[in-house]
Amino acid sequence: xxxxxxxxxxxxxxxxxxxxxxxxxxxxGLVDADDGFSYVIKFRGAxxxxxxxxxxxxxxxxxxxxGLRVPEMVYADLDEGFGRTEPDExxxxxxxxxxxxxxxxxxxxxxxxxxxxxxxxxxxxxxxIVWLDALLMNVDRTVKNTNMLIWHKExxxxxxxxxxxxxxxxxxxxxxxxxxxxxxxxxxxxxxxxEVDKIDSTYKxxxxxxxxxxxxxxxxxxxxxxxVRELTAEQVRDVYVEFIGRRAENSQxxxxxxxHAR
Numbered sequence: 259x260x261x262x263x264x265x266x267x268x269x270x271x272x273x274x275x276x277x278x279x280x281x282x283x284x285x286x287g288l289v290d291a292d293d294g295f296s297y298v299i300k301f302r303g304a305x306x307x308x309x310x311x312x313x314x315x316x317x318x319x320x321x322x323x324x325g326l327r328v329p330e331m332v333y334a335d336l337d338e339g340f341g342r343t344e345p346d347e348x349x350x351x352x353x354x355x356x357x358x359x360x361x362x363x364x365x366x367x368x369x370x371x372x373x374x375x376x377x378x379x380x381x382x383x384x385x386x387i388v389w390l391d392a393l394l395m396n397v398d399r400t401v402k403n404t405n406m407l408i409w410h411k412e413x414x415x416x417x418x419x420x421x422x423x424x425x426x427x428x429x430x431x432x433x434x435x436x437x438x439x440x441x442x443x444x445x446x447x448x449x450x451x452x453e454v455d456k457i458d459s460t461y462k463x464x465x466x467x468x469x470x471x472x473x474x475x476x477x478x479x480x481x482x483x484x485x486v487r488e489l490t491a492e493q494v495r496d497v498y499v500e501f502i503g504r505r506a507e508n509s510q511x512x513x514x515x516x517x518h519a520r
Contacts, residue, residue: 262469264476265319269333270362272299272340278349284310284419285352288365291334297362299334300419303355308481309426310419311361316498317394317418318363319473324386324461327414333478334362359478366414372406374446379413384450385457387415392439392512393465393505396421400444424501428487431497435504438515448520458513465506470499 270291278287284304290296302308318328341353387406391399398420399405405417424434442448479491505512 260464262319262323262464262472264472265322265331267331267333267476268293269335270295270297271335271337272360272362275341275344275349275353278346285349287349287352289334289362291332291362296365296367297332297334298365298416300361300363301336301352301356302358302360302481303352306419306426309422312425312477312481312498313394313421313423314361314363314417314419315477316473316502317390317396317421318415320394320465320470320502321387321390321415321418323464323469324390326383326386326390327412329364329366329414329416332362332364334360336360359480363416366407366409369407369409369414372404372408372413372446374401374404374450377408377413379447379450381450381452382457383413384447385453386461388442388445388447388451388516389454389457389461389509389513391421391445392442392516393502393509394418394421395423395434395437395439395441397423397441399446401446404446406446422498422501425498428484428497431501435501436508436511439512440515440519442512442516443519445519448516451516451520454513454516458509462506462509465502467499467503470502471495474498 270293272289273292274290276288278285287299289299300311321328338357341350344350407414424431474495482491482494
């Protein structure tokens with residue numbers, strides 16, 4: 259059985275804030291880091307907070323496990339006082355509340371937004387993406403907002419921050435496990451996902467608790483601790499592992515929904 263190896267995530271330090279991406283609801287920003295590269299940063303102090311970073315990390319690494327293209331993710335440290343000279347008060351506040359470890363995604367310079375009417379994609383790749391988005395309940399891959407880029411003539415997935423939305427209503431997570439995910443009807447690749455049954459039979463058995471935990475183990479404790487419910491980082495990891503593991507075991511529920519929507 260194929261095994262996920264724990265991702266090796268580099269750490270960088272943010273040295274310059276360049277600009278915000280206003281089209282993103284959580285106000286991600288483009289920055290330069292001390293390794294000489296530019297990154298799009300998901301800030302821990304943004305509206306959805308650290309949960310969006312967790313969803314981004316899990317979604318991106320599981321997509322990579324399926325052989326899909328995802329830009330490199332790094333831990334991006336923001337020093338205290340970094341935003342003091344920022345003239346925009348909203349951004350200044352965002353930076354102030356994001357001191358510490360944030361999530362950076364490599365900036366694909368020159369990439370263009372995927373257009374389903376123009377850009378070609380294989381049935382296998384489309385089916386992998388639709389299957390994974392249904393598994394993780396990712397509501398944000400629509401015609402209006404594809405969260406996919408074409409870079410060097412290849413498809414790259416970005417922004418999984420809206421996935422795993424059960425964690426915003428944490429106490430009822432078990433009820434969400436066997437939900438079919440009806441929002442898949444709005445998925446931009448739904449019509450091209452003709453091999454979902456094949457993808458399901460090939461990959462669902464790989465989404466074991468052990469494989470999922472390899473990804474969760476790398477997520478910083480500080481992103482996971484739930485002070486409100488007095489849950490430790492390890493207890494929160496256990497919930498994510500169990501949720502995704504059970505979703506995979508009961509994949510026929512969301513696969514049937516995909517086929518019905520198609």
